[in-house]
């Protein structure tokens with residue numbers, strides 16, 4: 001059990017075995033926060049607590065603290081502000097119908113953050129510190145974890161260069177933060193099929209770049225493509241490879257899959273595609289369900305000839321695609337009847353909320 005002791009406006013975390021002691025004004029430990037749980041979207045809802053830990057260059061991270069949620073102060077010269085030295089993760093806490101609180105494969109996010117930090121010349125927390133931080137943040141914000149079936153608590157671990165650096169060099173100090181927000185469906189249209197637009201003008205990543213890591217610098221450059229597509233009524237964008245402008249890579253914040261017969265295919269992760277944790281979980285689930293899964297180069301033409309298309313990600317979960325448009329050509333896919341994407345979605349969510357016990361023990365109960 002975790003107790004939060006209020007000390008000069010900060011909260012120190014202590015692990016104890018006795019019952020929870022109330023040290024905050026009443027309300028912080030009520031079962032649910034007072035919000036409209038039936039209409040959760042994907043906006044940031046401030047919760048009660050944030051986890052913070054710092055590290056100076058060539059040092060290890062200090063023990064982190066769970067603090068009151070609020071703004072953070074940064075030097076104007078911070079590496080993250082000037083040179084984009086920042087990476088993040090996304091994971092979710094779910095409330096099962098049996099009342100358990102479950103995280104989905106947080107160790108995988110920890111490992112991915114370490115790989116990303118190495119690529120971006122940043123210090124990173126250990127896998128254990130990362131996982132503990134995610135657990136502490138979820139438990140501290142427990143009243144913000146939606147009731148079963150209403151959504152999840154999206155947890156955002158963020159690693160940023162907070163030390164000042166005027167020349168282009170790694171920042172002398174790093175801060176690891178974990179905050180959270182209750183979320184519902186990522187797309188405004190809810191769980192309805194997505195209409196994707198293939199953008200051949202802007203590219204998300206290049207060979208040798210940082211497309212495979214969850215760098216904050218991967219997102220601002222695609223805002224123009226996403227905004228343009230949304231203005232035309234599309235849900236999201238599919239990016240093509242920047243060399244041949246022919247092979248599909250991923251959508252703006254999710255990996256893409258196509259189904260043809262009994263074969264499911266997805267672009268291989270060759271450095272330009274994010275190594276999605278939902279992506280690799282879906283590959284394992286699909287194989288366990290008897291599908292053949294291929295990771296390889298996929299030309300746009302092949303996407304246009306698929307039976308079904310879907311995207312995967314922590315935020316989007318498994319999202320069925322209804323159409324893909326390239327130039328003036330719009331292709332529609334099967335979205336009714338028995339869908340492979342829905343079978344995979346139900347299995348994934350079943351594992352995440354503890355209804356389906358999977359052989360890998362991906363759901364981690366926290367208390």
Ligand code: COI
Pocket residue numbers: 089090091253313314315316
């Ligand atoms: C996630 O799925 O965790 C993401 O990173 C998506 C986010 C960029 C909205």
